[in-house]
Amino acid sequence: MTAADNGGTAMTRVVTLTTDFGSGSGYVAELKGRLLQATTPFTLVDISHDVLPHDIRAAAWLVGQSCPAFPTGTLHIVVVDPGVGTERQLVWARLGPPQAYQEFLCPDNGVLTLALKRLPLVVARRIRVPLEASATFHGRDVLAPLAARLLDGLNPESLGDPLDQLSTLRWPASEETPTGVQGEVIHIDAFGNLVTSLPASLLPQLEAAGRLRVGLHEITTIVRTYGEAMPGTAVALVGSQGFIEAAVVEGRADERLDARIGTPVAIDAPASEFGPA
Numbered sequence: 001m002t003a004a005d006n007g008g009t010a011m012t013r014v015v016t017l018t019t020d021f022g023s024g025s026g027y028v029a030e031l032k033g034r035l036l037q038a039t040t041p042f043t044l045v046d047i048s049h050d051v052l053p054h055d056i057r058a059a060a061w062l063v064g065q066s067c068p069a070f071p072t073g074t075l076h077i078v079v080v081d082p083g084v085g086t087e088r089q090l091v092w093a094r095l096g097p098p099q100a101y102q103e104f105l106c107p108d109n110g111v112l113t114l115a116l117k118r119l120p121l122v123v124a125r126r127i128r129v130p131l132e133a134s135a136t137f138h139g140r141d142v143l144a145p146l147a148a149r150l151l152d153g154l155n156p157e158s159l160g161d162p163l164d165q166l167s168t169l170r171w172p173a174s175e176e177t178p179t180g181v182q183g184e185v186i187h188i189d190a191f192g193n194l195v196t197s198l199p200a201s202l203l204p205q206l207e208a209a210g211r212l213r214v215g216l217h218e219i220t221t222i223v224r225t226y227g228e229a230m231p232g233t234a235v236a237l238v239g240s241q242g243f244i245e246a247a248v249v250e251g252r253a254d255e256r257l258d259a260r261i262g263t264p265v266a267i268d269a270p271a272s273e274f275g276p277a
Helices: 026-035 056-069 113-118 138-151 200-209
Strands: 013-019 042-048 075-079 090-095 102-107 121-127 175-177 180-188 194-199 212-214 217-219 234-238 243-248 264-268
Touching (some): 013 138, 026 075, 056 075, 075 138, 200 234
Parallel strands (some): 075 102
Antiparallel strands (some): 180 264, 194 243, 234 243
């Protein structure tokens, strides 16, 4: 949608929303209502309003994975904020090179952890919270009105004090072990596929090992895409996000493998590489 029809062909700026408010929530409507008070046309995109309540890491995944796909200059508003009203800061930040930068309005609570791994921090500023703002809804009373002002030409340099760094969460990575490589499940998508912290570069090692361990289960069918195996087969493959995934063809791997965020995964080297147990 756009705030208004500018009657021309110039590209309008994109604004995205990511919250844990729930689809159809009145809170989402209030957030959009404040945002749409901007007089400058813009395109509004919902990344998701179904982040699990208070799940900062899930929000960091969604924002970090999706933001590089958006046009240069996109403004991402992220409101997953269990610390709303406390001493945690609200921030405006610009990430990425000049030809592909992205801007963010969000709490400084780690929601930009993955985005910061993908795009370098260029500049960030602390946002002042007006006295009249609700202590429990900074998205509506602080971030959305500020986004409207930025769309209408407010210079970000007029915001609060600059920040040299932003808060980040511990982000899982793959680790070498005496018997191979281990990681963990970092995301479960809508299909029940398990995205692991094992990068796509480990595919040759996975193919050599011939199996992926997920918790107490082993997957021995390694494919390039889901259609290469029969329905109901548990498979391992490189997913579109650039990580090794565990999936069940036309089923749910999270249920079949009794897996959740944090479930350990591993690629074991062939026995001949590390000797007898």
